[in-house]
Amino acid sequence: MIYRYNRRIFLFIAITLCLSATLKAQTDSKDTIVVSDEPAIDIAYGKQPEWMVTGATTSAKGSELQNTFTTSFPFKLSGRVPGLTAQQLATEPGFESSTLYSRGVSTFGVGENDMLVLVDGFESNFADLTSEEVESVTLLKDASATAMYGSRGANGVLLITTKRGKEGKLKVEFSTQQGVQMASRLPQYLDSYDYARLYNEALVNDGKPELYTNEDLQLYQNGTDPYFHPNVNWYDEVLSNASPISNYNLNFTGGSKAVQYFVLLNQIKSNNLYIRSGDKSEFSENGKYQRINFRMNVDIQLTKRFSTELSVGGTVVDQANPAGHNSYNVFNSMAIIPPNEFAVYNPNGTFGRNSLYSNPLGDILNQGFYTSNGRTLNSTIGFTEQLDFITKGLSFTSKISFNSYFLSQSNKTRSYQSFEISKDDQGEIVYTKFGINESLNASEGASDQNRSYVIQSFLNYDRNFGDNNVSAVLMYNADNFTISGNSQPIKHENVSGRATFANKQKYIGEVSFSYMGSGNFPSGSRFGFFPAVSAGWVVSNEDFLKDNKSVNYLKFRASYGMVGNELIGGPAFMFDQTYPNTSPYFFGTSNTQSGAIIQGRLANPNVTWEKEKSFNIGLEAQLFQKLDFSLDVFNSDRYDILVQPNTVDSDFMGYTKPYLNEGKTNNKGFEAMLRYSNDRSNEFKFFVEATAWYFKNKVVFNSEALQLYDYLYRTGQPINQPFGLEAIGFFEDQNDIDASPKQNWVAIQPGDVKYKDLNEDGKIDELDIHPIGKSGLPNFTGGLRIGAEYKGFDFDVFFQGVASRSVYFGGLNFEAFQNNGKAGTIALNRWTSETAETATYPRLSSENNDNNYRYSSLWLRDGSFIKLRSIELGYTLPAKISNLAKLEKTRIFINGNNLFSLDHMDGYRDPEVGSYYPAMKSFSAGIRVQFK
Numbered sequence: 001m002i003y004r005y006n007r008r009i010f011l012f013i014a015i016t017l018c019l020s021a022t023l024k025a026q027t028d029s030k031d032t033i034v035v036s037d038e039p040a041i042d043i044a045y046g047k048q049p050e051w052m053v054t055g056a057t058t059s060a061k062g063s064e065l066q067n068t069f070t071t072s073f074p075f076k077l078s079g080r081v082p083g084l085t086a087q088q089l090a091t092e093p094g095f096e097s098s099t100l101y102s103r104g105v106s107t108f109g110v111g112e113n114d115m116l117v118l119v120d121g122f123e124s125n126f127a128d129l130t131s132e133e134v135e136s137v138t139l140l141k142d143a144s145a146t147a148m149y150g151s152r153g154a155n156g157v158l159l160i161t162t163k164r165g166k167e168g169k170l171k172v173e174f175s176t177q178q179g180v181q182m183a184s185r186l187p188q189y190l191d192s193y194d195y196a197r198l199y200n201e202a203l204v205n206d207g208k209p210e211l212y213t214n215e216d217l218q219l220y221q222n223g224t225d226p227y228f229h230p231n232v233n234w235y236d237e238v239l240s241n242a243s244p245i246s247n248y249n250l251n252f253t254g255g256s257k258a259v260q261y262f263v264l265l266n267q268i269k270s271n272n273l274y275i276r277s278g279d280k281s282e283f284s285e286n287g288k289y290q291r292i293n294f295r296m297n298v299d300i301q302l303t304k305r306f307s308t309e310l311s312v313g314g315t316v317v318d319q320a321n322p323a324g325h326n327s328y329n330v331f332n333s334m335a336i337i338p339p340n341e342f343a344v345y346n347p348n349g350t351f352g353r354n355s356l357y358s359n360p361l362g363d364i365l366n367q368g369f370y371t372s373n374g375r376t377l378n379s380t381i382g383f384t385e386q387l388d389f390i391t392k393g394l395s396f397t398s399k400i401s402f403n404s405y406f407l408s409q410s411n412k413t414r415s416y417q418s419f420e421i422s423k424d425d426q427g428e429i430v431y432t433k434f435g436i437n438e439s440l441n442a443s444e445g446a447s448d449q450n451r452s453y454v455i456q457s458f459l460n461y462d463r464n465f466g467d468n469n470v471s472a473v474l475m476y477n478a479d480n481f482t483i484s485g486n487s488q489p490i491k492h493e494n495v496s497g498r499a500t501f502a503n504k505q506k507y508i509g510e511v512s513f514s515y516m517g518s519g520n521f522p523s524g525s526r527f528g529f530f531p532a533v534s535a536g537w538v539v540s541n542e543d544f545l546k547d548n549k550s551v552n553y554l555k556f557r558a559s560y561g562m563v564g565n566e567l568i569g570g571p572a573f574m575f576d577q578t579y580p581n582t583s584p585y586f587f588g589t590s591n592t593q594s595g596a597i598i599q600g601r602l603a604n605p606n607v608t609w610e611k612e613k614s615f616n617i618g619l620e621a622q623l624f625q626k627l628d629f630s631l632d633v634f635n636s637d638r639y640d641i642l643v644q645p646n647t648v649d650s651d652f653m654g655y656t657k658p659y660l661n662e663g664k665t666n667n668k669g670f671e672a673m674l675r676y677s678n679d680r681s682n683e684f685k686f687f688v689e690a691t692a693w694y695f696k697n698k699v700v701f702n703s704e705a706l707q708l709y710d711y712l713y714r715t716g717q718p719i720n721q722p723f724g725l726e727a728i729g730f731f732e733d734q735n736d737i738d739a740s741p742k743q744n745w746v747a748i749q750p751g752d753v754k755y756k757d758l759n760e761d762g763k764i765d766e767l768d769i770h771p772i773g774k775s776g777l778p779n780f781t782g783g784l785r786i787g788a789e790y791k792g793f794d795f796d797v798f799f800q801g802v803a804s805r806s807v808y809f810g811g812l813n814f815e816a817f818q819n820n821g822k823a824g825t826i827a828l829n830r831w832t833s834e835t836a837e838t839a840t841y842p843r844l845s846s847e848n849n850d851n852n853y854r855y856s857s858l859w860l861r862d863g864s865f866i867k868l869r870s871i872e873l874g875y876t877l878p879a880k881i882s883n884l885a886k887l888e889k890t891r892i893f894i895n896g897n898n899l900f901s902l903d904h905m906d907g908y909r910d911p912e913v914g915s916y917y918p919a920m921k922s923f924s925a926g927i928r929v930q931f932k
Contacts (some may be wrong), residue, residue, distance in 0.1 A: 015899075042138040043157045043497065044512070045121065045475055050653070052469070052502055052532035054510050054557045055145030056616045056632050058082045058671070062134030062163070067796055067870040068899050069179060069245065071270050071289060071925050072096035072128040074414040077137065079783040079800030079869060082671040082691045083632075087777060091919040093270040093289035094319040095326050102141055102156020104695035104776065106638045106667045107610060108702065110569030110659065110720045115156040116149060120311055122401040122454050123481070124378045126160055128292045128315045130266045132175070132249045135163045141671075142616035142634060143561030147532035148475070148496035150516030151564030154612040154638065162313065164297045165253050165260030171888075172931040174703040176247045177895070178241040183273060184898055185910045186278070186918055187813040188825040192231035192340035193220040195823060198830070202844035203818055205749065209358050219338060227421065227429075230343040230352075234334040237344055237361050243271040245922060258301050266293040273917075277322045277364045283414060283440060285320040287327075292316045305386040322364040325411065325716045331916050333360040335812040338822040342420065346431070351418040353434055355821060359418050365418035370442055393463030393470075403792075404451040411446070412437040425693065447484070454479040469502040488572065491519040506534035508557075518566050522605060532561020553622035558615075565610040568642050570659040577603040602658035610661075612638040615820035628675040636666040637700075646705040663702050665719060669695035674729025686788035694780045694804075709759055711770040720775040722806065725768055726756040727858035730831045730842060745850040751831035752845025753852045773806035773860040780804045792878065797871045806864035808855075813908065813913055815853050825925040826908055865903035865911040871896045882929075889930040897922045910915035 002147035040047040041059055060080045068076040069094050074186045077100070085101040096171045117126050138159040140146045146153030150433035165694035190198065196217055200210040212220075219229035247325070251264040272287035295313040302308060325329055337360070344361055351362035413434040422430045425822070461472040474497040481490040494516035502508045517527035523706065536557040545551055581598040614636040621629045639662025649657050670693065677687035697719045706812040707713055714721065731737050731750050741757040743764045758768045758820075780803040789794045809826070816830075823844075832838035874893035882890045898921040903911040910919040 005071070010440070028050045029532075037162060039510050042136060042161055043498070044140060044145060045456075046090060046460075046473055046498075048500070051505060051555065051642070052471070052500060052508055052536075053540055054500075054508050054536040054558055055136055055140065056083075056142035056618055056634065057140055057297060058084075058673075059136050059138040060138055062131050065131035065134065065137070066873050067798065067895065067897075068131075069177060069870075069922050070096075070248070070920075071245075071268055071291065072098065073127055073131070073134075074098040074100060077132055079691075079781060079798070081137060081139050082673055082693050083141050083156075083785075085777065085781060088770055088912050089922055090917060091135055091913055092327055093272050093287075093316070095917075096323075098127075100158065101777065102158075103634065103636075103669060104140060104697055105669075106612060106636055106665050106697060106717050106778065107565060107641050108699060109641065109643055109663065110663065111565065111610060111663075112567035112569055113155050113570045114567055115158055116152045117158045117160065117357050119160045119313075119378065120162055120380065121159075121399070121456070122378070122403065123452065124403050125315070125376050125405060126158075126312075128291060128293070129160065129162075129377065130247075130249070130264075130268065132251065132262045132266055133162050133293060133295045133308055137161075141561050141632070142534075142559050143532040143612070143617070144510065144534035144559035145511060146421075146563050147512040147530050147561050148498060148514050149273045149495050149563070150496065150514030150530045151518055151528055151566040151609045152492070152516075153514075153563035154565035154610060155528070156327075162295060162297060162311070163251075163253070163264075164299060165255045165439060167257060167260060168254050170252065170254040173249075173251050173253075173928065174931070175247075175926060177247040177924050177926030177929035179245050179316040179895070179922050180271070181245050181920045181922040182241070182242040183903065183918040184921045185905075185907065186235050186239075188908060189233075189339065189813070189914075190823045190825060191220075191233075192229065192338075193217060194828070195339055196220055198433045198823060198827060198844055199817060199846065201830075201832070202846040205843055206846050208846065213752065214478070226876045226916040227343050227347055228346075228423070230340055232337075232339050232341075232344055234339075234360050238330065238334060238364060239273045240274065240275050240776050243273055245924070247269040247926075249556075251328070260299045262292065262295070262297045264295040267291070267625075269690070270291075272321070272327065273365055273458065274322060274327075278320075281365040283346075283366050283368060283373065283416070284322045284364060287321050287377055288319070290318045292603060305388070306772065309380075309382045309384075311380040314377040317376075318371075319372045319374075321370045323367045323369070325370045327707055327917055331364070332812075332905070333357065335915070336819070336821040346419055347420050347429060348431070349433070351416075351419065353418040354420045355434075358434075362416065366414070366475060368411070368413040370409070370411050372407055372409045374405070376403075376405045376704055378403045391461075393461050395460045395462075397460060399454075399456045401454040401456075402451070402533075402689070403454075403738050405449060406665060407448040409446040409448075412440040413443070413445040414440050449484040450482060452479060452481040462662060467504040469505075470500070471502075472499040473497060489519070504541065506538050506541045507819075508538070510534045510536075512561070516564075518609070520566055520568075520572075521608060525606065525608060526568070528564060528609065530561070530563050532559060532563070533733050534559035536563075550624060551621070553620065555620045556618070558617045560613075560615045562611060562613050565612065565638075568607070568610055568661075570607075570627070571601065574601070574604050574659055575603055575607050594767075599655065601656040604660055606659045606661070607642075607659070610638055610642075610663055611640050612636050626676055626678065628673070628677075629846045630671075630673045632671045633668075634670070635666070637664070637666050639664045641665065641702075643703045645703050647703045650705075660703070664700035665697055666700055667697040669693065678729040687786070689785045691783040692780070693782075708767060711758065712767070717771055718775065720777070721771050722773050722775065722855070722860075723769045724772045724855040724857065724860075725764065726758070726770065726772060727753050727856045728756045729754050730836070730839060743851055745854070749831070751839075752849075753842050753854075753856065753858055755854075755856065770859045773808075774804055774863070776805055776807065776863065778802035778805040778863070792876045794874045794876070795872070797910075798869045799865040799866060800869045801864070807861045807863035807905070807909075807914070809859040809861060809908070810853070810855075813915065814859065816841075816844055818853065824908065826906075862904040863911055864899050866898045867901045869897065871899065886932055887929050888932045891928045893926055893928070895922075895924045896925065 067074040087099045089097045102115050102615040140157040146157050179848050192612040192689045196212040219225045247268045249266045253262045270289045274287040276286045277284040298310045328778040337357045346352050351359045353359045380401040384397045387394040419431040456477050458475045478493045500510040513531045539554040578600040579597040580600045584593040585596050616634045618632040638663035642659040643663040644657040673691045675689040697730050733750050741762050755764045782801045784799045813824040816827040872895045877890040913919040
């Protein structure tokens with residue numbers, strides 16, 4: 001297969017070069033390619049004038065994203081692009097992760113919602129991009145916009161376009177931004193005094209004697225015995241209040257008619273929140289992340305008809321982390337160790353600990369460190385030949401892209417001495433040793449890598465016939481993605497096309513399609529056809545609205561089509577029957593054993609991709625030269641989602657059920673944008689832009705097993721709808737317990753959570769579970785951006801708000817004393833006989849309580865929030881001052897990110913990032929200069 005693929009590349013290059021050489025000899029003719037002065041926006045494999053676009057797309061400029069100061073490019077997109085939801089999952093520098101959703105979710109079960117993200121038309125590691133190299137980000141949302149991506153387009157397509165050179169003199173820009181970042185919120189836990197007195201209360205509730213005496217409580221309160229009555233806030237000991245983050249950028253752009261270029265070199269550095277452990281110990285490293293981005297985009301007009309483009313970009317990432325690959329274990333220790341368990345340091349200066357827990361500070365200083373170096377290279381070369389000798393407006397383009405990623409890792413570990421202290425009968429301190437001091441042991445050579453090859457060829461046609469505009473593209477794509485290890489390569493091959501016809505810039509019609517194949521499906525069923533149609537009407541160009549002073553622009557558009565999602569989940573190669581297990585059979589009266597194999601999950605020889613039929617109508621308008629408005633309304637029906645046939649196959653059949661393409665969903669909603677800007681000729685310039693988008697989905701069919709009660713069905717519910725028990729308060733007394741339905745998980749006491757008996761059968765069990773709250777993905781997202789300029793000053797502020805989502809309070813911060821852990825400040829609101837009327841937290845228990853911490857409505861909170869995502873104030877120096885320093889332009893600025901959040905979390909956690917490494921906020925200042 002590798003030979004066949006490389007042969008394609010060779011033939012592709014040879015044909016292109018031969019064709020180019022032949023066409024150079026043709027007689028020149030007048031260039032008839034359509035050139036429009038109106039702004040062009042990115043669409044699938046090309047660009048179109050804005051008035052000509054009939055699909056649903058929204059864009060953001062790369063310059064707008066620079067206001068968000070973070071190492072992760074997806075984090076910059078939160079709330080910026082209508083229809084795009086960027087959900088933050090992890091925030092530790094170098095280990096950031098997020099999931100991007102276009103118009104919410106439309107699949108469930110084992111299916112995946114990951115959208116297709118392309119950088120300059122090819123897949124690459126977009127998370128490590130820097131906004132300084134990005135020209136624009138465009139979200140393709142409906143079937144018309146994504147049909148050319150075939151079985152990869154149903155979850156939406158995000159196009160990231162990097163900057164390219166422009167004709168003009170050389171421009172050299174340099175910028176630097178220096179700042180600090182800190183945790184927006186850290187978990188709030190009880191100090192030793194409150195922990196001890198509440199733990200005594202928990203013991204009494206469990207019928208056990210108190211552990212801490214009044215003297216103990218007094219010593220915890222006054223802090224006079226720090227070794228045997230410590231009060232340790234591990235977050236204060238292990239984390240710094242703030243960590244530095246910096247960014248340096250240098251780029252060159254310019255060119256002539258023959259050659260245009262854009263060259264960038266960028267470095268970003270970010271320390272994590274740990275104290276500088278590497279400065280304090282030879283066995284540790286400071287937690288840090290450093291990334292260098294480089295890019296060179298060059299466009300060359302070799303002859304009047306033949307041009308080439310070269311793009312090379314990549315990153316070099318160096319990272320270090322004390323005490324392991326990432327911070328999970330350390331943050332988990334800080335979250336579970338009670339504050340009075342042991343002191344950070346013993347009286348003799350050694351690290352404290354006990355038999356249950358190690359010392360988090362000692363761990364990051366002495367257990368070793370992890371380092372890694374990652375290298376990414378993305379390269380593309382392309383050729384374009386004008387084919388006017390065949391017919392005017394015809395051209396041929398071919399591109400080859402090679403992308404690679406390699407990560408080398410080193411993990412150095414050691415054990416170290418730490419001690420538990422106690423007192424003997426004479427009151428002397430006794431040290432019990434744990435561990436020994438070792439040299440560092442290195443685990444070198446661990447690596448991860450992947451690479452991809454892509455071939456793309458385009459036949460383009462773009463021409464005017466009087467009042468008619470005709471634009472068309474026919475393209476061929478073949479790609480191969482290979483992952484290190486035993487993973488199977490991922491391959492696609494497709495022919496796609498689009499044809500657009502416009503008359504008098506009023507009436508637009510477009511058809512697009514893809515005939516696409518994927519190696520994930522059985523032979524003979526790997527290709528599918530994905531068509532779409534769309535139309536537009538520019539009403540403002542009609543005679544009855546032309547030159548109207550109130551309605552400057554008005555366009556209606558509509559689309560309908562089908563796209564697919566190949567990320568169906570489930571086991572690989574499920575179309576082949578496997579026999580993965582062994583088990584003996586026994587024969588005869590002596591039970592003679594004979595080896596045998598067992599059939600695995602039943603195969604699905606007809607497995608295919610998910611399909612989605614999507615309808616979209618849109619409106620775009622500009623009124624009074626100041627007010628811009630757009631609205632899109634959509635409805636999508638997805639089917640062929642993988643489900644197990646629980647409706648018709650019972651569990652007692654004795655085989656593992658196959659996955660079949662039977663699931664169905666519906667998703668509908670809207671996106672809107674409203675922008676007001678004053679006359680740009682005014683000295684004071686400003687704009688206000690508001691965006692909002694909403695989706696509502698539901699499971700139409702998922703082949704679930706028959707249920708005794710309608711409320712148990714997932715069918716008809718929103719995708720990922722949480723199911724749990726409905727908490728209706730706390731038991732008041734024993735009479736209340738005796739008169740209520742039985743809850744049999746543990747022995748019930750007054751103050752325990754009381755649940756609703758939905759089926760009224762006198763007991764609480766899995767038959768009382770029903771829909772509660774909402775999923776963690778917001779159904780509604782809004783953004784508000786305000787900007788102004790006056791006499792060199794500029795101001796930009798961006799707010800994001802979300803609604804219709806739930807957050808679940810669970811885990812170490814909310815489950816007091818469970819699994820030998822500590823207690824968060826939320827436990828101060830616990831139920832007692834004195835607080836029964838006002839309590840919002842169940843009675844305390846020193847034992848694991850399987851009743852009070854079940855998944856229920858008690859622990860759900862409204863997950864809506866409003867965040868100040870970014871705010872920036874800048875000043876551009878007058879030209880005469882910049883000229884003194886031989887500079888063309890100088891701008892200084894201050895910036896803040898995620899400075900506050902209005903939410904319903906009561907300070908216990910961030911509404912987006914709940915545990916482990918916290919959500920971050922930052923303050924920074926910078927300068928950007930352009931040299932003459």
